[in-house]
Amino acid sequence: xxxxxxxxxxxxxxxxxxxxxxxxxxxxxxxxxxxxxxxxxxxxxxxxxxxxxxxxxxxxxxxxxxxxxxxxxxxxxxxxxxxxxxxxxxxxxxxxxxxxxxxxxxxxxxxxxxxxxxxxxxxxxxxxxxxxxxxxxxxxxxxxxxxxxxxxxxxxxxxxxxxxxxxxxxxxxxxxxxxxxxxxxxxxxxxxxxxxxxxxxxxxxxxxxxxxxxxxxxxxxxxxxxxxxxxxxxxxxxxxxxxxxxxxxxxxxxxxxxxxxxxxxxxxxxxxxxxxxxxxxxxxxxxxxxxxxxxxxxxxxxxxxxxxxxxxxxxxxxxxxxxxxxxxxxxxxxxxxxxxxxxxxxxxxxxxxxxxxxxxxxxxxxxxxxxxxxxxxxxxxxxxxxxxxxxxxxxxxxxxxxxxxxxxxxxxxxxxxxxxxxxxxxxxxxxxxxxxxxxxxxxxxxxxxxxxxxxxxxxxxxxxxxxxxxxxxxxxxxxxxxxxxxxxxxxxxxxxxxxxxxxxxxxxxxxxxxxxxxxxxxxxxxxxxxxxxxxxxxxxxxxxxxxxxxxxxxxxxxxxxxxxxxxxxxxxxxxxxxxxxxxxxxxxxxxxxxxxxxxxxxxxxxxxxxxxxx
Ligand code: OXD
Ligand code: MN
Numbered sequence: 001x002x003x004x005x006x007x008x009x010x011x012x013x014x015x016x017x018x019x020x021x022x023x024x025x026x027x028x029x030x031x032x033x034x035x036x037x038x039x040x041x042x043x044x045x046x047x048x049x050x051x052x053x054x055x056x057x058x059x060x061x062x063x064x065x066x067x068x069x070x071x072x073x074x075x076x077x078x079x080x081x082x083x084x085x086x087x088x089x090x091x092x093x094x095x096x097x098x099x100x101x102x103x104x105x106x107x108x109x110x111x112x113x114x115x116x117x118x119x120x121x122x123x124x125x126x127x128x129x130x131x132x133x134x135x136x137x138x139x140x141x142x143x144x145x146x147x148x149x150x151x152x153x154x155x156x157x158x159x160x161x162x163x164x165x166x167x168x169x170x171x172x173x174x175x176x177x178x179x180x181x182x183x184x185x186x187x188x189x190x191x192x193x194x195x196x197x198x199x200x201x202x203x204x205x206x207x208x209x210x211x212x213x214x215x216x217x218x219x220x221x222x223x224x225x226x227x228x229x230x231x232x233x234x235x236x237x238x239x240x241x242x243x244x245x246x247x248x249x250x251x252x253x254x255x256x257x258x259x260x261x262x263x264x265x266x267x268x269x270x271x272x273x274x275x276x277x278x279x280x281x282x283x284x285x286x287x288x289x290x291x292x293x294x295x296x297x298x299x300x301x302x303x304x305x306x307x308x309x310x311x312x313x314x315x316x317x318x319x320x321x322x323x324x325x326x327x328x329x330x331x332x333x334x335x336x337x338x339x340x341x342x343x344x345x346x347x348x349x350x351x352x353x354x355x356x357x358x359x360x361x362x363x364x365x366x367x368x369x370x371x372x373x374x375x376x377x378x379x380x381x382x383x384x385x386x387x388x389x390x391x392x393x394x395x396x397x398x399x400x401x402x403x404x405x406x407x408x409x410x411x412x413x414x415x416x417x418x419x420x421x422x423x424x425x426x427x428x429x430x431x432x433x434x435x436x437x438x439x440x441x442x443x444x445x446x447x448x449x450x451x452x453x454x455x456x457x458x459x460x461x462x463x464x465x466x467x468x469x470x471x472x473x474x475x476x477x478x479x480x481x482x483x484x485x486x487x488x489x490x491x492x493x494x495x496x497x498x499x500x501x502x503x504x505x506x507x508x509x510x511x512x513x514x515x516x517x518x519x520x521x522x523x524x525x526x527x528x529x530x531x532x533x534x535x536x537x538x539x540x541x542x543x544x545x546x547x548x549x550x551x552x553x554x555x556x557x558x559x560x561x562x563x564x565x566x567x568x569x570x571x572x573x574x575x576x577x578x579x580x581x582x583x584x585x586x587x588x589x590x591x592x593x594x595x596x597x598x599x600x601x602x603x604x605x606x607x608x609x610x611x612x613x614x
Contacts (some may be wrong), residue, residue, distance in 0.1 A: 013088035031118035060334020136170035245271035279557025302494030319356030354389035430503035434545030442499025480592030543607030
């Protein structure tokens with residue numbers, strides 16, 4: 001038996017509730033050792049992991065890790081939200097009763113950390129001193145040392161965050177047990193993995209994975225799922241899978257902040273870290289606050305305020321390069337301490353590579369191993385086309401490494417939000433940007449957000465996979481109540497942000513080329529939005545919002561054809577009418593959707609019918 005009391009005394013961990021919690025789970029999991037960690041332990045833990053072969057060195061003080069081959073992504077089917085109130089059941093949250101979920105997980109975790117160390121990670125998902133601090137503290141217990149290193153990059157980690165809580169019992173209890181990965185039946189009917197947020201007990205129990213998205217409990221389980229629940233329960237805030245960025249106009253001195261939700265693979269990380277287009281670089285300065293999570297609340301001044309609860313970036317490596325995201329490349333360069341997971345690795349040169357890092361893979365394949373550890377040189381001709389890196393391979397780095405990180409990213413007051421944008425991935429219907437000033441219509445737009453199914457097999461051609469507010473995998477309670485809570489929070493603001501829907505992905509049906517160049521140029525759409533909000537331009541009314549008049553969009557230094565510009569600054573009424581039918585079906589799934597949302601839907605539908613009649 002570990003002498004938990006002694007370990008906690010030695011670590012100076014005084015909070016009695018935390019002590020009881022650690023002692024309880026040390027006993028259940030049967031860990032051989034308990035160790036309390038802080039960010040200052042990073043170097044020592046890295047050295048231990050290198051010695052143990054859990055990490056491999058990458059040039060310039062960076063690291064590589066490879067996870068078990070069947071454990072490389074979040075598992076949405078195995079992820080549940082549990083509470084004691086069945087009314088919390090939604091369409092997407094895989095609701096389960098709290099009691100039996102805790103019992104099942106306690107049994108799975110029993111003795112499962114035998115022989116291992118249980119690390120105690122006190123963390124805060126907020127800048128210290130923020131008005132939402134009561135919802136931000138947590139303690140993750142994990143039996144994986146690489147999870148500790150990732151948490152140190154992704155959250156504020158240290159014992160002081162726990163000893164000085166206003167309410168010493170108000171911390172999230174987050175337990176991560178890896179389990180015997182080769183024997184968990186991943187993807188079979190007897191899958192043993194289970195990832196539960198027991199939201200009304202503020203307890204997170206994740207069993208059966210060491211992949212970051214399942215194992216870094218501060219990020220997705222606490223920062224999104226638990227906080228989504230707490231925000232509603234307290235009626236104080238929204239926790240969303242949103243980026244947060246700032247744009248400063250050096251000419252006028254005006255600074256604005258934008259938050260935005262984008263379904264996976266719709267360019268959220270790239271936009272969050274964007275630089276201004278080359279030709280506008282002297283005038284505008286873009287600052288990074290966060291790429292994945294924002295908590296939003298109404299400030300004393302009646303505006304919506306936001307911060308990013310994270311302290312790092314857990315980004316998808318694929319297609320990250322000097323053109324798509326130069327700031328990310330800078331944030332993971334030598335000296336950054338970045339950790340790469342499931343990329344291709346070369347132990348001889350201590351280099352890493354992923355698809356899209358450079359146009360072609362390294363020419364000299366000597367030493368290169370694919371993400372499974374198989375030498376590239378040994379590939380058969382049939383295997384030649386297989387990716388070197390896993391498509392969900394990742395980099396983990398702290399925000400302080402991002403070159404355009406905002407000076408105020410750590411400010412506990414957060415920043416005022418000027419615009420809330422939603423962005424899908426749509427080839428033919430969504431214009432470049434449409435502004436929405438009505439709050440209910442803005443929330444309605446978020447509830448009908450989606451991305452085109454990537455393969456025809458995933459859905460009907462032209463029909464979206466809906467992902468309300470980009471929260472589909474993180475929704476903690478029912479969608480109807482979720483929409484009501486949004487309306488409640490936003491309409492309490494006396495000065496409301498403008499909403500908009502953006503789409504960088506329209507294509508020419510003839511040859512398939514993207515009509516808009518994307519990446520840095522996307523800032524042009526946001527600049528128009530702010531001008532529209534400030535009454536500097538009038539835009540063009542449409543049934544689905546206000547579009548930029550072409551002369552209003554700043555196109556300095558951009559080459560784009562007239563045909564492409566026409567297409568992205570107009571709407572296809574017939575495709576929109578078809579979409580309204582899909583939306584109706586989608587919204588009907590949700591019990592208790594507020595009448596304001598249905599009214600918004602009917603208003604848009606009626607405007608489209610009127611436009612069709614001409
Ligand atoms: C995600 C992530 O899976 O941010 O959404 O990692
Ligand atoms: Mn995410």
